[in-house]
């Protein structure tokens with residue numbers, strides 16, 4: 001049977017959250033055998049996310065894990081200062097390992113794990129590419145790292161180096177959106193997780209180091225020549241007029257969920 005794709009997504013409350021999760025969930029509706037592990041960066045599950053998942057028709061697991069206060073990006077901090085979504089991805093991994101251990105039967109190790117941020121743009125083709133992952137598969141990511149795209153460079157069917165604008169000497173200069181790992185490998189390495197203390201740009205490497213070598217990477221998307229995922233970022237909506245109206249008692253009805 002088709003291996004299940006376990007998608008781990010960190011998410012946090014902000015004005016665009018419902019829009020992001022709506023777009024994402026409706027992409028996933030087109031992907032067979034997908035199990036969405038959505039991890040809220042919050043001390044509790046929120047009604048907005050609970051309701052959205054319930055109405056989504058997806059197979060999902062709803063988790064929450066707040067980011068430690070000293071790890072959280074503060075208003076005004078540059079976005080590169082601290083890695084985001086770390087504790088949430090690790091919580092997703094923890095749940096997955098525990099859940100698989102509890103599943104009886106021989107195919108509880110069959111599957112693929114992918115880390116999908118809630119603001120990126122995903123082609124349906126991407127999921128069919130990653131489904132055949134044996135250990136770790138890789139592909140290009142568009143609009144990332146100050147580049148049109150970053151990608152592994154493939155020669156003779158093997159990844160030999162990386163096309164990236166920044167520190168190509170990193171062990172794995174790959175964006176979070178640019179790789180998937182087989183469930184088997186995740187379960188065989190129960191300690192593998194994301195290191196929130198990893199220096200800038202080394203978060204992905206902190207997870208992949210020890211799981212795989214560059215030589216073993218499986219290039220997808222026509223030998224990494226096709227862009228099937230984009231590191232899009234959503235503009236923060238301006239609330240100037242909302243605030244002006246609020247000051248006059250004429251703000252939008254807070255009972256309307258946005």
Ligand code: UDP
Pocket residue numbers: 009010011012040041067072073079084085088116117118119233
């Ligand atoms: N995220 C989170 N808590 C935060 C900030 C971000 O859980 O305080 C999530 C966010 O929803 C996304 C992922 O972490 O799924 C990566 O964050 P973001 O897209 O802001 O990072 P960037 O696009 O800058 O890499």
Ligand code: MN
Pocket residue numbers: 117119120231232233
């Ligand atoms: Mn993002």
